[in-house]
Amino acid sequence: MATPAVGAACLLLARAAGPGPRRRSGGGDQARPRRLQRAVRWRCVAELSREGPAPRPMPPAQLAPPLVPGFLAPPREPEREPASTPPPVPDDSLGDLDLELEEIPEDYINDTVVVASEQDSAIMIGKEQARAEVTHSIVFVTGEASPYAKSGGLGDVCGSLPVALAARGHRVMVVMPRYLNGTSDKNYANAFYTEKHIRIPCFGGSHEVTFFHEYRDSVDWVFVDHPSYHRPGNLYGDKFGAYGDNQFRYTLLCYAACEAPLVLELGGYIYGQKCMFVVNDWHASLVPVLLASKYRPYGVYKDARSILVIHNLAHQGVEPASTYPDLGLPPEWYGALEWVFPEWARRHALDKGEAVNFLKGAVVTADRIVTVSKGYSWEVTTAEGGQGLDELLGSRKSVLNGIVNGIDINDWNPATDKHIPCHYSADDLSGKAKCKAELQKELGLPMRPDVPLIGFIGRLDYQKGIDLIKLIMPDLMREDIQFAMLGSGDPELEDWMQSTESNFKDKFRGWVGFSVPVSHRITAGCDILLMPSRFEPCGLNQLYAMQYGTVPVVHATGGLRDTVENFNPFGDNGEQGTGWAFAPLTTENMLWTLRTAISTYREHKSSWEGLMKRGMSKDFTWDHAAEQYEQIFQWAFIDQPYVR
Numbered sequence: 172m173a174t175p176a177v178g179a180a181c182l183l184l185a186r187a188a189g190p191g192p193r194r195r196s197g198g199g200d201q202a203r204p205r206r207l208q209r210a211v212r213w214r215c216v217a218e219l220s221r222e223g224p225a226p227r228p229m230p231p232a233q234l235a236p237p238l239v240p241g242f243l244a245p246p247r248e249p250e251r252e253p254a255s256t257p258p259p260v261p262d263d264s265l266g267d268l269d270l271e272l273e274e275i276p277e278d279y280i281n282d283t284v285v286v287a288s289e290q291d292s293a294i295m296i297g298k299e300q301a302r303a304e305v306t307h308s309i310v311f312v313t314g315e316a317s318p319y320a321k322s323g324g325l326g327d328v329c330g331s332l333p334v335a336l337a338a339r340g341h342r343v344m345v346v347m348p349r350y351l352n353g354t355s356d357k358n359y360a361n362a363f364y365t366e367k368h369i370r371i372p373c374f375g376g377s378h379e380v381t382f383f384h385e386y387r388d389s390v391d392w393v394f395v396d397h398p399s400y401h402r403p404g405n406l407y408g409d410k411f412g413a414y415g416d417n418q419f420r421y422t423l424l425c426y427a428a429c430e431a432p433l434v435l436e437l438g439g440y441i442y443g444q445k446c447m448f449v450v451n452d453w454h455a456s457l458v459p460v461l462l463a464s465k466y467r468p469y470g471v472y473k474d475a476r477s478i479l480v481i482h483n484l485a486h487q488g489v490e491p492a493s494t495y496p497d498l499g500l501p502p503e504w505y506g507a508l509e510w511v512f513p514e515w516a517r518r519h520a521l522d523k524g525e526a527v528n529f530l531k532g533a534v535v536t537a538d539r540i541v542t543v544s545k546g547y548s549w550e551v552t553t554a555e556g557g558q559g560l561d562e563l564l565g566s567r568k569s570v571l572n573g574i575v576n577g578i579d580i581n582d583w584n585p586a587t588d589k590h591i592p593c594h595y596s597a598d599d600l601s602g603k604a605k606c607k608a609e610l611q612k613e614l615g616l617p618m619r620p621d622v623p624l625i626g627f628i629g630r631l632d633y634q635k636g637i638d639l640i641k642l643i644m645p646d647l648m649r650e651d652i653q654f655a656m657l658g659s660g661d662p663e664l665e666d667w668m669q670s671t672e673s674n675f676k677d678k679f680r681g682w683v684g685f686s687v688p689v690s691h692r693i694t695a696g697c698d699i700l701l702m703p704s705r706f707e708p709c710g711l712n713q714l715y716a717m718q719y720g721t722v723p724v725v726h727a728t729g730g731l732r733d734t735v736e737n738f739n740p741f742g743d744n745g746e747q748g749t750g751w752a753f754a755p756l757t758t759e760n761m762l763w764t765l766r767t768a769i770s771t772y773r774e775h776k777s778s779w780e781g782l783m784k785r786g787m788s789k790d791f792t793w794d795h796a797a798e799q800y801e802q803i804f805q806w807a808f809i810d811q812p813y814v815r
């Protein structure tokens with residue numbers, strides 16, 4: 172059995188491995204870790220209890236022996252074989268947790284070259300499914316993924332991109348918490364207990380987490396289970412605000428995600444060490460820090476790479492500096508997470524503003540960084556858009572790229588959508604008029620086909636500019652229009668939606684709450700979708716809107732500017748554009764642009780139809796984005812991994 176002394180020995184090695192924190196440097200930095208790897212190659216043979224023939228729910232009495240995280244290696248070097256048929260795990264890898272002084276196989280490889288062939292190709296919504304030329308073992312780490320758990324766009328992306336990559340031939344795992352809140356637990360009904368347990372040394376104790384697993388759409392969905400993920404309320408908070416133990420909950424997630432590829436035999440085979448970790452937002456941001464501080468110094472994961480995907484810089488996972496020892500990281504890695512608030516942001520004269528920042532840790536240690544649009548990849552390097560991380564992100568420009576999100580056309584397709592009353596397409600728009608009528612009926616608005624129906628869907632958050640919608644509402648309500656809003660979040664804005672509804676019963680509906688079916692019906696039934704976001708890393712609702720022939724009116728920022736093409740009635744080849752993207756973001760500008768859209772809707776029917784059809788014919792499918800991610804993977808594997 173592993174003992175605390177083992178962990179201590181490894182920690183001492185980590186300390187011996189190098190000096191205090193410093194920024195990433197060039198090739199000169201690589202000599203020291205390599206020497207260390209030669210001197211001592213620790214190999215913990217993780218004792219893996221075999222999965223039984225049929226998966227079943229967890230009986231508490233059947234706990235496997237706890238594992239010590241951070242020092243686990245694959246059970247045995249596998250033969251090189253194509254990823255699609257990975258080698259079996261040998262029987263003698265099973266047994267008690269043990270430590271051996273042993274070589275970590277240099278060539279532990281589980282990516283392979285796949286030659287795309289006619290035979291390989293699959294049909295994807297009438298298109299031939301493209302295959303990647305080089306496939307990888309990819310591990311997504313996220314706080315949410317649809318359909319299991321979703322609070323917004325992060326859930327959409329992490330529910331779809333992994334599926335798109337798997338369809339292209341990669342082996343893909345998604346690691347996220349197993350949230351149980353009493354109302355949506357059925358989402359995990361097909362995920363089965365794996366019998367794998369690990370103990371995570373952090374927050375002054377040793378915390379046992381277990382793993383559940385579902386194989387769906389060619390993706391291994393892995394759910395980390397711990398009591399802190401079981402509570403009523405939303406994913407990250409409840410009516411009293413964000414949960415006080417979020418730092419703990421996502422520290423567990425990150426440790427568990429680092430162990431999952433080493434200990435979980437999914438479909439009989441582990442993922443192994445040569446993985447591409449795709450870590451999303453702050454919840455997953457300790458992963459690259461752990462790789463750099465607790466694995467690579469021991470020769471584990473030296474062939475892995477990590478990519479930080481920034482969906483929203485507004486959330487960075489910042490907590491007081493005094494919490495650093497809780498994280499279980501070596502003390503000399505403090506600098507990677509160190510964060511000092513500017514004086515103006517401190518609470519009192521004695522506040523030194525010292526904090527730890529998870530997202531910053533990943534910006535420092537990830538091998539590459541992706542933002543969810545090109546526009547946002549530039550904005551995050553500016554003082555206006557960088558939320559305090561602009562200089563650091565600017566210093567990593569050479570590994571920073573932007574890739575616009577895609578949309579899942581199995582979920583978001585007006586020709587097949589299961590949530591909308593009538594189906595339609597660019598070739599036959601008649602169903603859209605019916606969707607509008609049904610939406611008006613559902614919301615209790617007068618059923619008038621001629622009146623422009625404007626929609627808004629989103630989290631009621633400062634980011635989304637709802638306070639600006641609030642300011643223009645009295646003017647807007649003087650027009651002959653209807654407005655349907657769906658959102659939840661800031662209680663003051665929720666109250667405002669309800670009071671506006673009671674003041675303008677024939678014109679305004681405020682649907683307070685979170686409802687995926689209603690969001691589909693608003694997207695299909697409205698004529699215009701308004702998105703006056705202050706900043707928008709990508710934005711999905713404008714993409715859904717265009718797919719449904721609903722014309723977006725957006726603030727020209729981030730991904731909104733990248734994806735909404737301004738209407739131009741006098742283009743070289745006739746009319747152009749898919750909506751309106753206005754700037755700067757002022758109430759006057761927003762109102763003026765909305766009025767332009769409204770009069771185009773009323774007075775220029777054929778222009779309006781052109782706008783709808785051009786939007787509907789845009790290709791926002793994930794396959795295109797997935798291909799761009801593959802390019803980033805390729806670059807990440809060409810470079811040396813982060814070491815310091």
Ligand SMILES: Nc1ncnc2c1ncn2[C@@H]1O[C@H](COP(=O)(O)OP(=O)(O)O[C@H]2O[C@H](CO)[C@@H](O)[C@H](O)[C@H]2O)[C@@H](O)[C@H]1O
Nearest residue numbers: 323324325482629630658684685686690708709710711712
């Ligand atoms: N009340 C409600 N009921 C039902 N559905 C609701 C809802 N409120 C929001 N949604 C849904 O949540 C998603 C929101 O996605 P967005 O990308 O527009 O914004 P978000 O800020 O959450 O995402 C962040 O991450 C994504 C993904 O990278 C980026 O596109 C974005 O710019 C960034 O801010 C959409 O699917 C929307 O329909």
Ligand SMILES: OC[C@H]1O[C@H](O[C@H]2[C@H](O)[C@@H](O)[C@@H](O[C@H]3[C@H](O)[C@@H](O)[C@@H](O)O[C@@H]3CO)O[C@@H]2CO)[C@H](O)[C@@H](O)[C@@H]1O
Nearest residue numbers: 322323324325326407408412413452453482483486630
């Ligand atoms: O998919 C929607 C967004 O989900 C994530 O944002 C969440 C964030 O990561 C959580 O930490 C939390 O944010 C709270 C924040 O931590 C707290 O300081 C306070 O400001 O309240 C916030 C709201 O509770 O919830 C966010 C979702 O509301 C993800 O990181 C984003 O990219 C997604 O846009």
